[in-house]
Amino acid sequence: MALWLGLIACAQAADPITLGLNYPRTGSYKEEGLAQMRGALLAIDELNAKGGVLGRPLRLSSYDTASRPEKAVRNVDKLADEGAAMLFGGASSAVAIAAGKRARERGLLYFGTLTYSNDTTGKDGHRYLFRECNSAWMSARVLGQYLAKTLPGKRYFYVTADYTWGNTTESSLRETTGTQDPGQNPGLKVPFPGAHLSDYQNALTQAAASNADVLVLVLFGEDLVRAMRISETLGLSKRMQIVAPNLTQSIVEQAGPSLMTGVLGTEPWTWQVPKREGSARGEAFVADFSARYGVYPSSSAASAYSIVYQWADAATRSKSLDSEALIKALEGHRYSLLKGPQEWRAFDHQNVQTVYAVKVRPRAEVMKDPLKQDYFEIVHQLDGEQGAPSLAEWQAERSAAKQPAALQ
CATH class of the missing domain: 3.40.50.2300 (Response regulator)
Structure with missing residues (x-):
């Protein structure tokens, strides 16, 4: 002592x-x-x-x-x-x-x-x-596996924050879901940072006019919350499966579980893990x-x-x-x-x-938890070695960007 x-x-x-x-x-x-x-x-x-x-x-x-x-x-x-x-x-x-x-x-x-x-x-x-x-690639692989199993052959509409996370996430998910054709699976970019409500309103109005079955909101934080509120007003939550590739507990808290019920995404960790x-x-x-x-x-x-x-x-x-x-x-x-x-x-x-595909639970289930924060049901998971790019894939990406084949 x-x-x-x-x-x-x-x-x-x-x-x-x-x-x-x-x-x-x-x-x-x-x-x-x-x-x-x-x-x-x-x-x-x-x-x-x-x-x-x-x-x-x-x-x-x-x-x-x-x-x-x-x-x-x-x-x-x-x-x-x-x-x-x-x-x-x-x-x-x-x-x-x-x-x-x-x-x-x-x-x-x-x-x-x-x-x-x-x-x-x-x-x-x-x-x-x-x-x-x-x-983003690890998220896309676990989501792509789950979506291919549960919603095969569906049409997608992407609304994406226009910066490095949004763009690489959209491209990765398009690849893992086979939705690369923008004619069949259109998408729109919104500015980041500084997007206005009118930007989301315009993008989601076009999503509503499409024949898409899956709405992918490549948005995060308060931006995703704003888009979800507009989606609810337009009735998109009822007629489309909404996917938000990267979810967090705080996003669900800000929007409320009623608004987020059924949304699919991924998490690297939740308190249940x-x-x-x-x-x-x-x-x-x-x-x-x-x-x-x-x-x-x-x-x-x-x-x-x-x-x-x-x-x-x-x-x-x-x-x-x-x-x-x-x-x-x-x-x-x-x-x-x-x-x-x-x-x-x-x-x-x-x-x-390991990366997890998660779905937001219905509000009634969330409310049974002592802290009212049991938001996520883990519906699929993927080991890290299976999800992460291989050395060959990584080197190909670096070569395409004219970057050295080893970290400097």
């Missing part, structure tokens, strides 16, 4: 290690940002209670990106100037990609939390950027997060929490805060934390993990 108390005292006396969170506190994705902040703070408090990392306590410094790449880049410089040891965050892939590039220039690792664009670990990938969540997969550590996280914040943790919270722990683990194993040493410790590292096995793949720094 005396030794333990002495170690704690030394850790408290040592200079803290700063971790930099670059996240959306405002804008369309602010609810996902709040979840990341909560997950990060819980992880830091737990690690500090155990003595910190390398005998030093951790502290969090954070800046608002507002989901704008140029602001995120400025934040990287602020955090680097403060002496941050590593950076993490996101919700917009454009933010994660831009911030990651600037972090490399400052010699810092950048971990993407919510950044589903294929480009993040594809053509825009580099040695200093790691992605914790799945890619630890029990489903027998992860005691994951179940403890759900219990601790719920007790602290009064809500279940979302995939956004789990991502930030996991990143802090994985960075701390790499620093402990390498006995260093140096970025190059941490890269070596992370590449190829396999672990289990909040679910089943995961791996930081060496050739592209993609976190390879």
Whole structure:
């Protein structure tokens, strides 16, 4: 006990290690940002209670990106100037990609939390950027398998946020569902950020006039919520199967389960997953997060929490805060934390993990849960190795973009 108390005292006396969170506190994705902040703070408090990392306590410094790449880049410089040891965050892939590039220039690792664009670990990938969540291609494969089984031969209409996540998600889903022909399966782009209600109204009015059976809303955060409200007004929810490729708990909370009932999407993690997969550590996280914040943790919270722990683990194993040493410790590292096995793949720094196709439960079922947040039914899942692009596919993508065949 005396030794333990002495170690704690030394850790408290040592200079803290700063971790930099670059996240959306405002804008369309602010609810996902709040979840990341909560997950990060819980992880830091737990690690500090155990003595910190390398005998030093951790502290969090954070800046608002507002989901704008140029602001995120400025934040990287602020955090680097403060002496941050590593950076993490996101919700917009454009933010994660831009911030990651600037972090490399400052010699810092950048971990993407919510950044589903294929480009993040594809053509825009580099040695200093790691992605914790799945890619658009991984989402498309698990969704494509489920849709091919349950809704074969249907016509699709796509409404897509016009930036890297939206465009790579649409192209991936078109490929896995065989809906590449825009004549048979049309689509429209809406601006990001800054789309107006009139943009969604116009796109969804055209969807309503089409003969599509499946409406794919490649939108996220508040943008998806706005589109769902218009879809309900136009009666699309009743006559079409709505697919939102990347769902989160906070999106359902904002829109309400009545509006979102039956919507299909994907998640890399939900609070039911630890029990489903027998992860005691994951179940403890759900219990601790719920007790602290009064809500279940979302995939956004789990991502930030996991990143802090994985960075701390790499620093402990390498006995260093140096970025190059941490890269070596992370590449190829396999672990289990909040679910089943995961791996930081060496050739592209993609976190390879199981991805789940989910459907939003009816409101009556949601209300049976003590916290009224049992939103998702897992209807299909795909192992990470089956979902993630192969080395050959990844190299082909890099070659097409005239990028080196190995991360630089």
